[in-house]
Every structure is written in C-alpha cells, then in structure tokens.
Amino acid sequence: MLKGLVIAASGARVLKEELDRTHFPWTEAGGREAEDFQKAAERLHAKPEELLCLVETDREEETALSQGFFCVGYLNPELETQRLSGCRILLEGFEEVDAPFLQNVYTRALGLPVQIAETKRLLIREMTLADLDDINALYQESEFTGFLQPSGLDRQEEEEKIRAYITYMYGLYQFGMWVVIEKESGNLIGRVGFGIADYLDFSEIDMGYLIGAQYRRKGYAEEASRAALDYAGRILEFPQVSAYIDSENLISLHLIEKLGFHRMKKFTYRGKGLYRYVLQLS
Numbered sequence: 001m002l003k004g005l006v007i008a009a010s011g012a013r014v015l016k017e018e019l020d021r022t023h024f025p026w027t028e029a030g031g032r033e034a035e036d037f038q039k040a041a042e043r044l045h046a047k048p049e050e051l052l053c054l055v056e057t058d059r060e061e062e063t064a065l066s067q068g069f070f071c072v073g074y075l076n077p078e079l080e081t082q083r084l085s086g087c088r089i090l091l092e093g094f095e096e097v098d099a100p101f102l103q104n105v106y107t108r109a110l111g112l113p114v115q116i117a118e119t120k121r122l123l124i125r126e127m128t129l130a131d132l133d134d135i136n137a138l139y140q141e142s143e144f145t146g147f148l149q150p151s152g153l154d155r156q157e158e159e160e161k162i163r164a165y166i167t168y169m170y171g172l173y174q175f176g177m178w179v180v181i182e183k184e185s186g187n188l189i190g191r192v193g194f195g196i197a198d199y200l201d202f203s204e205i206d207m208g209y210l211i212g213a214q215y216r217r218k219g220y221a222e223e224a225s226r227a228a229l230d231y232a233g234r235i236l237e238f239p240q241v242s243a244y245i246d247s248e249n250l251i252s253l254h255l256i257e258k259l260g261f262h263r264m265k266k267f268t269y270r271g272k273g274l275y276r277y278v279l280q281l282s
Contacts, residue, residue: 002106003046008032008064009056009074015094024099029053032060037067052106057082070109072102089171100235101174108171116178116193117227122220123181124192124227126170129159131179134188141213175236177208180224182215189215192224194232199244199269200276206242207232207279209255225259233281240280247273 004025007016019026027043029036041048048068055061056074064071065086073087074094084090088109091097104114113126127135169176177193190211197206207228211221232238243261245252253275257263261277268274 001050002052002103003050004044004052005102006037006040006044006051006053006064006069008037008060009054010076011074012054012094015054015097018094018098022099024102029060032057032063034063034067037064037069041067041069052088052102052109055084055087058084061086070106072105104174105171108166114170117231118183119223119227121183122224122227123183124178124224124231125181126166126176127162127179127191128166129162131188132158132162135179135191138188138190138210138212175205175232178228180211180220182220189220190224192221192228194228194236194238194241197242197244199274200267204242205238205240206244208243209252221255222258225255229259229279229281237282239282240278243277243279245275245277247275 004027005019006029007026008029016026025044027040029040037048037053041051044051048064049070051069052072053060053064053069054072054074055064056076056079061071061073061084071084071087073082073084073090075084075090075092076082089105107114108126111128113128115123115125117124165176175194177191177195179188180190180192181187182189190209192207192209194205194207196203207225209221209225209228211224229241232241243256245256247253247266256277259279261279264276264278266273266275
C-alpha cells in the first residue's frame with residue numbers, strides 16, 4: 001500500500017490541492033540532498049520503498065533512487081535536457097493526477113497487477129508475465145480473435161513485449177486489454193478491455209473481449225464487459241467507446257447490441273466484413 005508522495009518538483013500546486021482535498025499524505029523534499037529525501041520519508045512515517053517521489057531533474061531522480069524511492073518524473077518544459085530515464089512514469093502536467101492514479105503507479109512499480117473491477121463471479125485485472133501461457137492458450141483455441149496473428153516471437157521476446165505493454169500501455173494510457181479471472185476456480189478465463197482501433201481513416205478507443213471456450217454460455221462475457229464499461233465511464237471518463245465486430249460472429253454481434261452499442265456502418269478490412277459499433281458513455 002502506497003503511504004505517501006514526496007514532492008521534489010516545481011509547479012505542482014494543482015496536485016498538492018488535489019491531495020489535500022482527498023487527505024492523501026504528501027510532503028516536500030525541502031532540499032535536493034540525500035538527507036532531505038530521508039527526512040521527507042520520516043515526516044510521512046514511512047520507508048522510502050513505501051513512497052513515490054516526484055522529481056523533475058536527473059540529479060533528483062538519481063538521489064531519490066539511491067535512497068530506495070520509486071520515482072515519478074515531471075517533464076518541466078523549462079528543463080528540456082532532463083532524461084528522467086529511471087522514472088516509472090513521466091507526467092506533462094498534474095491535472096489528471098490523483099491518489100488512485102498514484103496508487104496504480106506504485107502497484108505497477110512493485111511488479112503487481114492493478115485490479116480493475118470485481119463482480120459477483122469475476123475479477124478483472126492487468127496482466128502479468130505469469131499469465132503468458134494462459135493467454136496464448138486462450139487465443140489458440142478461439143476462432144474469432146480479431147486480426148491477431150501468431151507472433152513468431154520466442155519466449156524471451158514475448159516476455160519483453162508484455163513488459164513493454166505493462167509499462168507503456170497500462171502506465172501511460174491507464175487502460176489496455178486486461179485478464180478475466182473466475183473467482184471460484186482462480187482460472188484465467190478470458191480478456192476484456194480497450195485498445196486503439198485504426199481500421200478506418202481515424203483512430204478511436206475500442207472495446208474487445210474474449211472468453212475461453214469451456215467458460216462460454218455462462219454470461220461471463222456480458223458480466224466482464226459491463227464491468228469494463230463501468231470502469232471506462234466512471235474512472236477513465238471516456239465519452240464514448242467503439243467496437244469492431246466480425247460480421248460472421250453472430251454471438252458477439254448479439255452481445256454488443258445487448259450492451260447498448262449502436263451499429264454505425266459495415267466495411268471490409270483485409271478481406272473480412274466488419275461492423276463498427278459505438279456506445280456513448282457521457
């Protein structure tokens with residue numbers, strides 16, 4: 001559990017006000033020496049590894065990392081030469097940063113998946129390296145998997161790809177394709193979430209879902225999709241999402257309409273017929 005934020009960067013007034021509003025613990029480093037970061041941790045009654053540290057220079061980052069902090073970087077436009085290569089995430093501003101956002105950054109820094117939603121029967125969370133075999137098996141058994149093709153990557157390359165996805169997709173965009181866990185068995189039974197679709201002459205956020213063959217006809221796809229859509233509207237504040245459905249996938253077409261999506265057009269992509277659907281969330 002994240003116990004607080006040490007701020008060693010300028011221009012964070014908006015962030016400080018938000019953290020005060022939600023009573024989230026924070027303090028300023030005061031100076032930029034190792035002892036300043038140590039004293040800041042003491043004021044928060046926490047160990048450095050239980051905190052995040054907001055920095056804006058490479059020197060601050062180096063000092064904070066040497067003391068055991070996980071770092072978040074602020075890309076100050078007046079400090080263009082700073083690389084901040086050791087930070088867990090880089091921020092261009094603070095308007096969208098709040099306590100849940102910081103908690104998610106910290107959870108990922110620990111190498112743990114962020115839990116997205118829990119329903120009566122399911123858990124939805126970010127994927128981890130340990131999920132790789134189950135995810136591969138899931139796609140191999142499924143007829144309709146969008147336009148995913150065998151990657152041709154070896155194990156090490158696949159793991160590197162997942163690490164990059166966790167770092168950049170989850171970390172930067174705060175969304176992606178998540179895994180669906182059946183609570184009763186603990187098994188990974190599917191995936192649900194959001195990506196960036198560019199099938200047409202524009203890009204947009206689209207929803208995808210897939211449930212393993214042996215877990216179908218139990219309402220899991222609808223249950224997981226409704227939880228994901230709730231998260232998209234309530235937490236991610238998406239104004240709308242789309243869905244692109246294979247015109248031959250009658251079960252998926254039925255589900256997407258049941259979820260409230262409206263059919264917009266049919267078109268051909270790589271020789272396949274696709275329907276574009278849209279759902280307004282706000």
